[in-house]
Amino acid sequence: MARLPRSGIRRVFDEASKYPDCIRLEVGEPSFPTPEHVKAAAREAMSSNFTRYTPNAGILDLREAIVEKVARRNDITATTDDVVVTNGGVEAVFTTLSAMVNPGDEVLISDPSWPNYLQMTVLLGVQAVYYPLRLEHDLVPTVEDIESRITPRTKVLLLNSPGNPTGSSIPAQRLREILDMARRHDLWVVSDEVYDEIYFDEPPVSTQALDTDGRTVTVFSFSKTYAMTGWRVGYLVGPRDIVSHILRIQEPVTSCVNSVAQKAAVAALTGDQTCVAEMRAAYASRAGLVTGILDRHGIPYARPSGAFYTMVDVTRSGMSDVDFVSRMISEKRVSVVPGSAFGPGSGAFVRVSLASHEDDLNAGVTRLAEALDSWGS
Numbered sequence: 001m002a003r004l005p006r007s008g009i010r011r012v013f014d015e016a017s018k019y020p021d022c023i024r025l026e027v028g029e030p031s032f033p034t035p036e037h038v039k040a041a042a043r044e045a046m047s048s049n050f051t052r053y054t055p056n057a058g059i060l061d062l063r064e065a066i067v068e069k070v071a072r073r074n075d076i077t078a079t080t081d082d083v084v085v086t087n088g089g090v091e092a093v094f095t096t097l098s099a100m101v102n103p104g105d106e107v108l109i110s111d112p113s114w115p116n117y118l119q120m121t122v123l124l125g126v127q128a129v130y131y132p133l134r135l136e137h138d139l140v141p142t143v144e145d146i147e148s149r150i151t152p153r154t155k156v157l158l159l160n161s162p163g164n165p166t167g168s169s170i171p172a173q174r175l176r177e178i179l180d181m182a183r184r185h186d187l188w189v190v191s192d193e194v195y196d197e198i199y200f201d202e203p204p205v206s207t208q209a210l211d212t213d214g215r216t217v218t219v220f221s222f223s224k225t226y227a228m229t230g231w232r233v234g235y236l237v238g239p240r241d242i243v244s245h246i247l248r249i250q251e252p253v254t255s256c257v258n259s260v261a262q263k264a265a266v267a268a269l270t271g272d273q274t275c276v277a278e279m280r281a282a283y284a285s286r287a288g289l290v291t292g293i294l295d296r297h298g299i300p301y302a303r304p305s306g307a308f309y310t311m312v313d314v315t316r317s318g319m320s321d322v323d324f325v326s327r328m329i330s331e332k333r334v335s336v337v338p339g340s341a342f343g344p345g346s347g348a349f350v351r352v353s354l355a356s357h358e359d360d361l362n363a364g365v366t367r368l369a370e371a372l373d374s375w376g377s
């Protein structure tokens with residue numbers, strides 16, 4: 001526990017909370033409410049006393065809806081036995097890693113990456129080994145950068161596409177190359193695709209759709225797609241031999257997901273998908289707004305193709321990312337997350353969240369760009 005790192009995002013949150021007029025661009029959750037028909041399904045579940053324990057893997061109608069969704073949207077062929085409903089994507093990543101590793105193993109994670117991965121490796125007593133994502137490659141991993149970090153102890157490769165905090169998606173050809181490499185070294189692949197429905201150009205390709213020998217477990221979530229962060233419903237899909245182990249972990253850890261939230265999730269997947277398209281369009285428009293401001297000021301950034309983040313290069317400020325963020329909060333009243341919160345090699349960046357309202361993004365990113373113009377050497 002002493003080695004468990006504190007989230008750098010939480011630190012920014014605490015600092016920004018001291019200023020009520022601060023524009024908050026550090027948030028990682030949708031600005032939209034949960035769609036009405038989803039809430040109605042939850043009310044109905046409660047009224048009809050659907051309030052008991054469910055099977056560990058999740059209720060059958062939800063797993064059936066998931067099987068249909070991953071076939072339609074992710075090109076993944078699965079049966080209801082290959083699916084586990086989890087308490088958000090976060091629990092899915094944790095139980096999957098738990099099933100795959102022994103203490104002392106190494107897990108490859110990207111720098112930058114979602115900080116919870118590092119925290120999980122600490123809890124599991126395994127070694128996180130970072131592979132770099134480079135701005136010149138649009139923060140998309142290369143085989144060379146991953147393969148050069150593999151040792152005999154490497155057990156798992158974690159991928160995240162579309163990515164937090166990168167906003168980048170890994171193209172199909174790169175995924176194929178990465179899978180070939182994983183096969184050469186006999187690695188498990190955990191593919192975090194919780195942002196699969198938030199994309200701005202082509203829909204992202206699922207790693208598992210290209211996996212030819214059953215080494216990939218994919219993690220999905222309702223949190224971002226349906227603005228359901230507080231409901232805590234996610235799911236994983238994978239080869240049955242590993243999923244059966246993950247399922248056994250479900251019992252002592254959480255037993256099952258909230259029954260009412262599972263019914264809400266069924267309504268989310270089987271109901272009208274217009275809400276998803278509307279939110280996607282809103283994020284795309286915000287991405288255009290932010291990149292337009294950055295382009296006008298000639299500020300380098302990773303062009304977002306999905307999720308709702310972009311990494312902005314702040315090296316021209318002449319400050320560390322942490323000092324830059326502190327000064328942005330205290331002088332400009334804008335909060336963003338320092339890149340080093342996502343990995344030791346990512347201090348050139350700050351993360352701007354496109355989950356914030358358009359007016360806030362416009363004002364906040366303009367102030368950030370002006371600060372870079374005036375503070376820079």
Ligand code: PLP
Binds near residue numbers: 089163164221229232
């Ligand atoms: N994976 C990534 C990359 C995330 O950014 C998040 C949430 O921010 C999650 C997984 C987990 O989300 P949830 O547990 O709400 O499904």
